[in-house]
Amino acid sequence: xxxxxxxxxxxxxxxxxxxxxxxxxxxxxxxxxxxxxxxxxxxxxxxxxxxxxxxxxxxxxxxxxxxxxxxxxxxxxxxxxxxxxxxxxxxxxxxxxxxxxxxxxxxxxxxxxxxxxxxxxxxxxxxxxxxxxxxxxxxxxxxxxxxxxxxxxxxxxxxxxxxxxxxxxxxxxxxxxxxxxxxxxxxxxxxxxxxxxxxxxxxxxxxxxxxxxxxxxxxxxxxxxxxxxxxxxxxxxxxxxxxxxxxxxxxxxxxxxxxxxxxxxxxxxxxxxxxxxxxxxxxxxxxxxxxxxxxxxxxxxxxxxxxxxxxxxxxxxxxxxxxxxxxxxxxxxxxxxxxxxxxxxxxxxxxxxxxxxxxxxxxxxxxxxxxxxxxxxxxxxxxxxxxxxxxxxxxxxxxxxxxxxxxxxxxxxxxxxxxxxxxxxxxxxxxxx
Numbered sequence: 352x353x354x355x356x357x358x359x360x361x362x363x364x365x366x367x368x369x370x371x372x373x374x375x376x377x378x379x380x381x382x383x384x385x386x387x388x389x390x391x392x393x394x395x396x397x398x399x400x401x402x403x404x405x406x407x408x409x410x411x412x413x414x415x416x417x418x419x420x421x422x423x424x425x426x427x428x429x430x431x432x433x434x435x436x437x438x439x440x441x442x443x444x445x446x447x448x449x450x451x452x453x454x455x456x457x458x459x460x461x462x463x464x465x466x467x468x469x470x471x472x473x474x475x476x477x478x479x480x481x482x483x484x485x486x487x488x489x490x491x492x493x494x495x496x497x498x499x500x501x502x503x504x505x506x507x508x509x510x511x512x513x514x515x516x517x518x519x520x521x522x523x524x525x526x527x528x529x530x531x532x533x534x535x536x537x538x539x540x541x542x543x544x545x546x547x548x549x550x551x552x553x554x555x556x557x558x559x560x561x562x563x564x565x566x567x568x569x570x571x572x573x574x575x576x577x578x579x580x581x582x583x584x585x586x587x588x589x590x591x592x593x594x595x596x597x598x599x600x601x602x603x604x605x606x607x608x609x610x611x612x613x614x615x616x617x618x619x620x621x622x623x624x625x626x627x628x629x630x631x632x633x634x635x636x637x638x639x640x641x642x643x644x645x646x647x648x649x650x651x652x653x654x655x656x657x658x659x660x661x662x663x664x665x666x667x668x669x670x671x672x673x674x675x676x677x678x679x680x681x682x683x684x685x686x687x688x689x690x691x692x693x694x695x696x697x698x699x700x701x702x703x704x705x706x707x708x709x710x711x712x713x714x715x716x717x718x719x720x721x722x723x724x725x726x727x728x729x730x731x732x733x734x735x736x737x738x739x740x741x742x743x744x745x746x747x748x749x750x751x752x753x754x755x756x757x758x759x760x761x762x763x764x765x766x767x768x769x770x771x772x773x774x775x776x777x778x779x780x781x782x783x784x
Contacts, residue, residue: 355739355758355769357727357746358778363607365775367597369589370765371396374446374549374620376587378556380404381450384413385532386427386560388582393422395587398763400444407451410435411458430532430579434460438501441466443690443734445474448500449521452480453528455504456489465501469690469734474499476519476688483513483526483539510535510576517569519685520546524553530574531562537574544569546685548621548659555619559583588615592622593765595629595666596740597772598645602634603673603748609775611643625663628655632667632674652676652719657683661693664714665741668697671717672706672725673748680714691733700730700742704749727751736763743769747777754782 376395381404383390395401405415405423412433414426432454439462441447448470455462465471478498484491490505508529517523523541527550530537544550547569557564560580565573594611601609616623616638626643630636632653635646652674657664664686671678686693698710704725707718727749732739734757746753758781761768773779 352784353758354782354784355743355755356780356782357743357753360747360776360778361605363601363604363609363776366610366612367771369593369611371587372590373764377446379585382556382560382580383425384408384427385580386582387429387579390425390582391584393586400442400447403440403442404447407439432458435462438463443467443469445521449524453525456484456506456508456529457532458506461505463503470500474688476522479516479522480525483515486513487511508533510537512538514540517541517544519688520549523550531557531577535576539572541570545658551619588618589613591618591620592662595625596744599666599670600744600747601645602648605647607647609645614641621660622663624660628667632670650674652678654679656681661686665693665697665737668715669741669745674719678717682713684713690735696733696738703728703730725749727753729754732757734760736760
């Protein structure tokens with residue numbers, strides 16, 4: 352295991368290079384593997400999750416090879432999915448779980464899908480898969496009978512009408528993917544639609560590959576019956592869920608200015624809204640062309656609905672520790688169903704660092720009344736890349752020394768984060784134990 356030692360820092364200066372988007376990478380990989388023809392994916396986010404995704408799509412019959420450094424050529428199955436010859440392991444990627452489940456529901460053979468402890472014990476939202484898939488004729492079994500992985504699935508969806516709870520986006524991903532691949536019309540009715548910005552990104556890729564659908568306010572989807580997706584040639588854009596970490600580092604440390612370049616402001620990825628939230632909190636954060644620049648700032652508390660971007664709950668919670676007044680983070684229940692229960696994890700570890708923070712079922716309240724400041728502590732990274740990075744940011748503006756476990760997990764989404772921030776002046780040190 353790796354630990355990250357963090358000491359208070361100031362005068363952070365520099366331009367931080369963003370990683371490729373793992374979120375776009377997964378969508379491209381899956382749709383390329385399903386397509387009719389040969390697709391090319393340029394500069395995807397490589398990670399153990401990507402490797403497992405490639406392995407899974409090969410088991411369904413796609414031919415995938417790296418034809419030059421970080422350029423992948425995919426010959427798709429064109430609607431002829433083969434039955435996987437082995438168990439598919441998605442590690443701790445909930446997104447990959449959702450996509451593979453959708454493909455399994457479009458495959459006539461049996462698929463067995465599992466993952467790490469977080470997938471098998473925390474992804475309670477997976478129970479929302481069962482009703483719609485059973486209505487669409489899919490066989491789906493939870494081996495532990497708790498609605499979570501391991502899952503055994505046999506399709507295929509080929510027309511029909513289904514109803515589901517949409518509180519979390521990932522089961523909706525699964526059902527939409529299987530429905531989009533149906534040759535006959537499918538209608539999906541969704542109650543409590545949530546995390547809709549993440550669904551919009553999947554629909555963006557449906558548009559890109561020619562899968563036809565209608566979307567009525569994320570409550571009713573209709574598919575007319577589709578041919579396989581079209582092949583494509585795409586360069587993966589930078590990751591909008593990652594820029595908050597270096598930008599917030601500048602905002603909460605003294606005499607700092609950090610730039611992030613190359614971001615696509617037209618990208619439909621919902622996590623870019625974190626920029627607006629930080630600005631509403633008073634951050635001196637400017638946008639010029641495709642360059643974001645953050646300066647040291649005095650923040651103030653706000654009340655914010657985080658339903659559209661629950662992955663950014665930890666970032667806003669740390670920002671709130673350095674903001675005057677009370678910050679209320681609400682409508683973020685799905686943050687509990689990620690690589691860890693991020694609501695409990697953030698509350699537990701920030702309390703160790705001295706925060707006055709209250710845990711709610713769907714969010715957090717940070718009470719910054721001026722009577723406390725964060726101080727260094729030994730904190731748990733929860734085997735979660737976002738937890739490690741956000742506590743690393745907090746440590747930069749905290750008195751004393753912060754030591755964070757599971758630092759190796761940063762590689763999942765932002766492998767250059769630690770060296771890039773060290774070059775900008777962050778007092779980070781990796782420790783092997």
